[in-house]
Amino acid sequence: MTSSKVDATQLNDADLAAHLAHCAGQILCNVRASGLFSPKALGKAGDQTANQFLVHALREARPDDGLLSEEEKDNSERLNQSRVWIIDPVDGTREYGEERSDWAVHVGLSINGVPAVGAVALPGLDGGIVIRTDRSQAVPPPPAKLRMVVSRTRPAPEAVAVAEKIDAELVPMGSAGAKAMAVILGQADIYLHSGGQYEWDSCAPAAVALAHGLHASRIDGAPLIYNQEDTYMPDLLICRREHAEKVLDAIRAA
Template identity: 75%
Template sequence: MNGIELNDADLAAELAYAAGQLLLNVRASGLVTGKALGKAGDATANQFLVHALREQRRQDGLLSEEEKDNFARLDQSRVWIIDPVDGTREYGEARADWAVHIGLAVDGVPVLGAVALPGADNGQGMVYRSDAPIALPPAPETLRMVVSRTRPAAEAVFVAEQLGAQLVPMGSAGAKAMAIIRGEADIYLHSGGQYEWDSCAPVAVALAHGLHCSRIDGSPLIYNQRDTYLPDLLICRPEHAEQVLTLIRQAGTSIPKNKRG
């Protein structure tokens, strides 16, 4: 940032990129591995991002997965919502499907975001920005739905079966959302539990790219709440949204309660 005052979009992108490079350097050191690497990465990136945001945007609120919550944010219109490492397991396993999330909510609305995928594209990485949307590739004949690597939600499996969609296991929520923008997937349906930092930045970027983003009942995603639990999410191309939401409602009556996400 070099003493230059950045606008919000440039600040988010610069922070996401810098944190991603920091995380790659921590991993490349080889001094910690596995779960310890995940913890080290979380702590290192969080410290950098929190200090930078408090320096650059002193008047704004801040919510981070790795920081003790300060409820003073509830009285602030502008709140930065960050996840220093989204997909800690994938980061620790030296996979590519992890992300850095920098989001800004204004009066509860995710107005701006940057999502870095530092390990993607053979380590070249990419930062996806809400202020710089790119053209989306056309949807294929057979749709693809990104789901959890370890516990795909029953609702997602049901909807995929009804659509004849291919399931694509993937790690981080940010990586899943960006997979639609990257042309690697068409639908991201999650019902297994998340928090505001998991989706704020990806949703801001997805909305800027013209994608549908909502709760799985079709209601809007609202941020900077006292309870930061935001358990479900749908991101997809707008032409698929109505059909997917209808199928989700059908899933609610077709799947036993103990099998749902």
Template identity: 75%
Template sequence: MTDADLAAHLAQVAGRILQEVRGSGLFSARALGKAGDQTANQFLCHALREVRPDDGLLSEEEKDNEARLAKSRVWIVDPVDGTREYGEARADWAVHVGLAIDGQPAIGAVALPDHYGGTVLRSDQPRAVPPAPETLRMVVSRTRPAKEAVAVAEKLGAELVPMGSAGAKAMAVILGQADIYLHSGGQYEWDSMAPVAVAAAHGLHCSRIDGAPLLYNQRDVYLPDLLICRKDMAGRILELVAEGGKEAGGRIPAPRTP
């Protein structure tokens, strides 16, 4: 099984497991998220250690380990991205399985188990991204839209599309449900690694909001911001973000070349 096949298979099976946990009817709304997270995490981590024993592993639901830092190949997983949406049986939650090689997001699969009966987007099977409409659409958090994103959307005349998980937002750009995903509210490597691998393979621009590259398997796994959009939009969006940072007192550095 190739790395790409493995990532997609694991993401899809974990999604089915999560649906079974939710459908069991045994957990309260408060307990469901934890039960789903832990169950899917056990499957993903045991499977990866069985079939890729020499690779490193980083999971949101496991204690971090120093051993991964010495590895060239490190699997980075998020068993349930969008726990609230998972519990509500919405479509905008995801399972992330990705492989970073020498810090780069090399392989990724993002499963959307409640999206049209189950969708898995893969870095090795890119599809054509639908053309942009006349009015641009930007996906933002359902509960805490980032100020930078809202400000950029206003300047672009873009419509805001509230959505749950980071993976669902990134995949929305690929699926033609949105055109821009701009985030600055704080994330970790497992939130973006697999989605970025998939989005980049589909020809989209992926970077930090100052244009810097997204690097993974770092000692500090906090990776607070990102931009995913069509490549022809990236320069203008990065400029607007930088302008907003200057207006706010220089909190955001000037954009780097995409």
């Protein structure tokens, strides 16, 4: 079996992000299809295999850019670079290991701290899809009763309280990327998280959400700023712009 060679150095940032997210997703599906691993071992194997692919590919394609990965030892040199790729090889390792569909691959690019370019692959969906910053699609209109995606295992108390205040339906789902993309795909209207995350959990999803005209911020309304020395970013709000103030007001009240 042969494949056409791609000169990654000739791809623009959006094409590179989407290509890498798609290829990493295929690799992960192949690892899972091997049938060789228990759920816990499958998650570890997938994380490490996809990470190696993404890290080597980005260092080959963008040698002058910084890199931050959940599965790679952090290098402080990135703090001196304006362009930093922030990746999560398997967002939703538990869901991936359990052979669910609500997991994702994140490939994001922060430019001067802003989530500027990115792609989120959802390989577990039928046929697999990649949602990217440069190919925005119309977000379906919301239903009469808003829907809020929350963790399927540990919904944040703040999210539950806000959902009650604005009379939103809770929709349990796995990874952060899957939740954020659910808003774009019209499967949900609000993604509110306050239970602790890191930059790789939200950089690519935030970039894609913003490119689709959605609101993306911290839960106090502050902008999302990436490539920080401390990569902990505990909270996130992604929703339709017309719902942002309503949700932010409910957060303050809660």
